[in-house]
Amino acid sequence: MRVSGLSLMRVGARLQGWRTGVALLAVAVGWASWGATGLLAQQWRARVSTSVQYVEARALVRDSARESSAVGSGRQRLVGDTLVTCSAGDSFCYFYRAGEIANSSPAVLDVALNVFSFGVEGLRAYVSTRFRNDFSDGTIGNDEFWPLGDVHVELLAGFLELNRQSFRARVGRDYQVSGLGFYGYDGGSFIYRFSPYKIELEAYGGWGLARGVPLPITSDEFATLGVFQPTERDYLFGFRSSARPTPNTSIEAIYQREIPTDRSGISTERVAIDAAWYPRRELSLLAHTDFDLATGLWGKAGLDVGYRFHPKIYAEGKLFRYRPVFSLQTIWVAFSPVPYTGWNLGLGLEPRNDLAFKVWAERRAYGETEAGVPFFATTNRDWRVGGTVGWRPRAVGVLWDIDGGYWINWGFGSAINSGDLRVGMRPHDQLSLGLRLAAFKQLEEFRVGQGRVWGLGGDIRWRTQAGTVWFSVDRYDHNRRISDEISEDPAQPDWSQWRAAFGLSYYLGSEPGRAP
Amino acid sequence: MSLYRASIRALLVVALVAAGAEYGAAQTGQMPKPDFHNTADFLQTHGQTAKADITFCGACHARDYCSRCHVNAYDVPEIQALPSDPDVAAYVAGTEWPAPSTHTPSFLEDHRAVAAGATQSCTTCHVVEEQCLICHLGSETLERPRTVTDVDLYHPYNFMQQHSASVWNQEAECASCHNPWVFCYSCHQTLGYAASDGRTDTGFHNKDPNFSFGHGQAARQGLESCAACHPQENCLQCHSARAGRNINPHGPGFDAEKLASKNQNLCLFCHFSVPGGE
Numbered sequence: 001m002r003v004s005g006l007s008l009m010r011v012g013a014r015l016q017g018w019r020t021g022v023a024l025l026a027v028a029v030g031w032a033s034w035g036a037t038g039l040l041a042q043q044w045r046a047r048v049s050t051s052v053q054y055v056e057a058r059a060l061v062r063d064s065a066r067e068s069s070a071v072g073s074g075r076q077r078l079v080g081d082t083l084v085t086c087s088a089g090d091s092f093c094y095f096y097r098a099g100e101i102a103n104s105s106p107a108v109l110d111v112a113l114n115v116f117s118f119g120v121e122g123l124r125a126y127v128s129t130r131f132r133n134d135f136s137d138g139t140i141g142n143d144e145f146w147p148l149g150d151v152h153v154e155l156l157a158g159f160l161e162l163n164r165q166s167f168r169a170r171v172g173r174d175y176q177v178s179g180l181g182f183y184g185y186d187g188g189s190f191i192y193r194f195s196p197y198k199i200e201l202e203a204y205g206g207w208g209l210a211r212g213v214p215l216p217i218t219s220d221e222f223a224t225l226g227v228f229q230p231t232e233r234d235y236l237f238g239f240r241s242s243a244r245p246t247p248n249t250s251i252e253a254i255y256q257r258e259i260p261t262d263r264s265g266i267s268t269e270r271v272a273i274d275a276a277w278y279p280r281r282e283l284s285l286l287a288h289t290d291f292d293l294a295t296g297l298w299g300k301a302g303l304d305v306g307y308r309f310h311p312k313i314y315a316e317g318k319l320f321r322y323r324p325v326f327s328l329q330t331i332w333v334a335f336s337p338v339p340y341t342g343w344n345l346g347l348g349l350e351p352r353n354d355l356a357f358k359v360w361a362e363r364r365a366y367g368e369t370e371a372g373v374p375f376f377a378t379t380n381r382d383w384r385v386g387g388t389v390g391w392r393p394r395a396v397g398v399l400w401d402i403d404g405g406y407w408i409n410w411g412f413g414s415a416i417n418s419g420d421l422r423v424g425m426r427p428h429d430q431l432s433l434g435l436r437l438a439a440f441k442q443l444e445e446f447r448v449g450q451g452r453v454w455g456l457g458g459d460i461r462w463r464t465q466a467g468t469v470w471f472s473v474d475r476y477d478h479n480r481r482i483s484d485e486i487s488e489d490p491a492q493p494d495w496s497q498w499r500a501a502f503g504l505s506y507y508l509g510s511e512p513g514r515a516p
Numbered sequence: 517m518s519l520y521r522a523s524i525r526a527l528l529v530v531a532l533v534a535a536g537a538e539y540g541a542a543q544t545g546q547m548p549k550p551d552f553h554n555t556a557d558f559l560q561t562h563g564q565t566a567k568a569d570i571t572f573c574g575a576c577h578a579r580d581y582c583s584r585c586h587v588n589a590y591d592v593p594e595i596q597a598l599p600s601d602p603d604v605a606a607y608v609a610g611t612e613w614p615a616p617s618t619h620t621p622s623f624l625e626d627h628r629a630v631a632a633g634a635t636q637s638c639t640t641c642h643v644v645e646e647q648c649l650i651c652h653l654g655s656e657t658l659e660r661p662r663t664v665t666d667v668d669l670y671h672p673y674n675f676m677q678q679h680s681a682s683v684w685n686q687e688a689e690c691a692s693c694h695n696p697w698v699f700c701y702s703c704h705q706t707l708g709y710a711a712s713d714g715r716t717d718t719g720f721h722n723k724d725p726n727f728s729f730g731h732g733q734a735a736r737q738g739l740e741s742c743a744a745c746h747p748q749e750n751c752l753q754c755h756s757a758r759a760g761r762n763i764n765p766h767g768p769g770f771d772a773e774k775l776a777s778k779n780q781n782l783c784l785f786c787h788f789s790v791p792g793g794e
Contacts, residue, residue: 043571043574043575043599045578045599057707058707059706059707059708060707060708060709061708062708096708099708102707114599116574116597116598116599119571121570121593121594121597122593122596122597124599128649145703145706145707146703147698147699147702147703148698148702156649157649163596163597164593165593165596175648175649175652177631177648177652178628178632179628181689181691181692181693182652182692182693198633210695210697210698211691211692211695212691212692212693212694212695212699213694213695213698213699215695215698221697221698222697222698224697224701224702224705224747225697225747225748226747226749227785228747228748228785240632242632242633243633244633248617248618249633250629250630250632250633251629251633252628252629252632252633264779264780264781265778265779265780265781265782266778266779267779269778274628274629274632275629276618276626276629276630276633278617278618281617284618284620284626286626286629288628288629294775294778294779295769295771295774295775295778296771296774297769300689304622304626306620306621306622314620314621316621316622322686322689324686324689324691324739324740325689325691326739326743328775328778328779328782329779329781329782330743330748331748331751331752331782331785331786332739332743332748333775333782334765334766334770334775334782334786335735335736335739335751335755335765335766335767336736336765336766336767336768336769336770337736337737337739337740338736338737338767338768338769340686340737346622348621358621364685366737367768368768369732369733369736369737369767369768370767370768371730371732371733371735371736371767372732377730377733378733378734378737380733380737382685384685405672409681409685411685412684412685412734412737412738413680413681413683413684413685413737413738413741414680414681414684414685415681416678416681418674418678420672420673420674422673436673438673438674438677440674440677440678442678442680442681453677455674455677476677
């Protein structure tokens with residue numbers, strides 16, 4: 001058992017770090033701000049979400065054994081049951097083993113605040129902030145076990161908005177979610193709405209944030225990029241248009257460019273188009289693509305068809321293509337990543353209102369890499385098959401939630417064989433309890449190898465008048481038996497660990513029409 | 517002493533959170549209905565009241581309360597002037613309201629075009645800022661228990677434990693929501709998964725000791741995964757015209773002239789001068 005009284009004491013002891021003070025200050029500031037805003041605006045609403053987690057992991061550490069103790073010949077030999085790598089002329093052979101258990105206790109506090117109607121129709125201020133502290137284990141030497149563990153305050157979004165029937169204007173930290181992905185920026189946007197066909201035209205721009213995170217690329221969090229870290233932020237700007245000519249048709253096109261503020265070149269320049277058409281209630285047709293103008297290469301593309309040919313049966317078919325996109329501020333674009341193309345077929349069955357099954361299969365094929373592989377070759381194919389089941393019966397006066405899934409994947413990259421099951425019950429409208437079981441085996445890229453990881457966990461969730469409180473705990477146990485002779489393969493890092501999470505979210509502001 | 521102080525601080529955190537929750541409960545409690553809501557023609561006349569001063573309605577009601585009946589809510593500026601209720605999408609996902617026909621079984625993955633083409637109609641049920649950000653900006657909660665009404669979770673249960681297979685096969689564009697440098701690299705580096713001290717037969721490389729000598733195919737097929745552990749300097753040890761082994765990394769589709777025209781600094785990372793340039 002990995003959680004001992006001693007380790008819990010260590011977690012507690014770390015609470016006394018200076019970061020605790022910052023976290024407490026963040027809580028206090030956030031709390032106080034709610035009261036202050038009430039004085040400034042006629043209406044406001046806030047959503048507060050807090051989670052505290054406990055996560056264990058074992059680092060890989062390099063170890064060595066005397067070359068004379070190794071059995072066999074060649075680069076890979078055995079020392080006891082451990083596979084080691086030996087080099088000619090070196091008196092030691094090397095291997096990796098699991099290090100000490102490291103743990104992290106990240107605490108995240110999200111506060112989203114809406115203040116509106118300052119006496120002006122459609123005027124709103126919105127702020128979304130994240131306070132974070134990571135009480136990491138000192139045994140792994142630094143505080144970056146949890147991503148962004150030392151970034152204690154983040155402004156996810158914060159803008160002043162004027163929203164009318166024909167236009168919407170925003171100033172502040174805003175973001176754009178589209179076929180190009182998630183991009184944040186400090187600047188402004190303006191949307192003009194042309195009603196007859198629900199056409200929207202948008203222009204947006206400002207100083208860009210790094211992709212997928214609300215931080216400038218010049219911030220300290222990217223310092224380990226070294227010489228590749230840009231010294232100046234990018235300008236980001238773009239244009240978006242969308243239309244909904246009929247209630248069952250949507251189309252969007254977007255163009256976006258990022259350029260360094262010294263205008264020394266282009267970082268990214270891309271366009272994307274998305275379209276959806278629902279010609280009949282039971283039929284859906286979706287298409288999307290994006291093109292990288294900076295490299296002159298196509299990125300993602302897809303065509304999805306969904307058809308419910310019986311009220312209880314539906315089918316889905318997808319054709320897709322994927323090629324990753326990198327900024328021209330990295331060298332990765334010069335390494336010529338190749339795309340893959342593939343298809344996915346899925347079939348869903350809902351024999352009863354409370355019972356649903358789905359099975360699916362998928363195949364990918366990568367393009368020609370022209371790499372030339374004299375020493376090592378991998379496949380350029382990938383297969384996946386999976387299925388899910390959901391059952392929500394009412395029995396013995398209780399509503400049950402039973403969800404299970406299984407998938408197997410083989411081909412390029414990881415090979416995985418995984419299943420999970422959750423049995424939940426809701427003895428009360430506001431209370432749910434769940435017991436969950438998982439098992440998986442991952443080969444190659446993740447060295448669970450021939451062993452298996454078993455997971456057993458539970459969760460509880462209570463939705464109150466004010467919000468929701470929840471708790472979950474999971475225990476993972478790594479069975480490292482690989483044969484009758486070797487019951488515990490020392491060459492495979494032990495993956496056994498505990499994980500636990502506690503969360504609380506609640507709402508502030510009045511709304512009698514809202515039911516819990 | 518230290519444990520005592522830590523306990524006091526932990527209790528303070530709990531107390532602050534609990535106090536906030538209690539405050540929230542007080543704020544969301546039932547309030548008495550105004551007298552004029554009880555008039556016989558209130559349902560017929562409340563629109564005029566709302567148009568005269570929607571902020572008066574907004575003292576108690578959110579936009580969603582109106583849109584339960586007003587299906588054209590997103591075309592009514594007075595209703596749009598109200599904020600939305602973060603819980604409404606959860607109600608809709610349950611049994612209270614039917615989901616629109618666009619919400620197919622794969623809608624979570626395929627909602628992009630509909631969301632873009634009907635931004636205002638989404639807000640009838642969804643609080644766009646909060647629900648976009650929860651998924652698109654990388655939730656930091658691993659195993660929040662979910663129920664049928666949970667609509668703000670993208671990854672399935674146990675995903676963190678198994679994410680390597682999904683990442684290697686690029687089943688979705690991870691970098692779209694998770695910046696690889698801060699979400700992947702820092703953790704992999706800290707835990708030793710990105711060690712680059714010469715050993716080539718780690719599990720991440722198919723346990724093949726010759727992986728580094730023939731990794732070109734794997735790298736071009738899964739370059740995002742490489743970048744999740746390896747800094748760019750690792751590659752330049754061999755793939756640079758300025759130092760190392762001068763191994764050319766350029767492959768199919770590489771257009772030096774085009775890239776140089778877009779950003780010459782990119783070339784200068786590996787070359788003394790822009791190839792083909794002046």
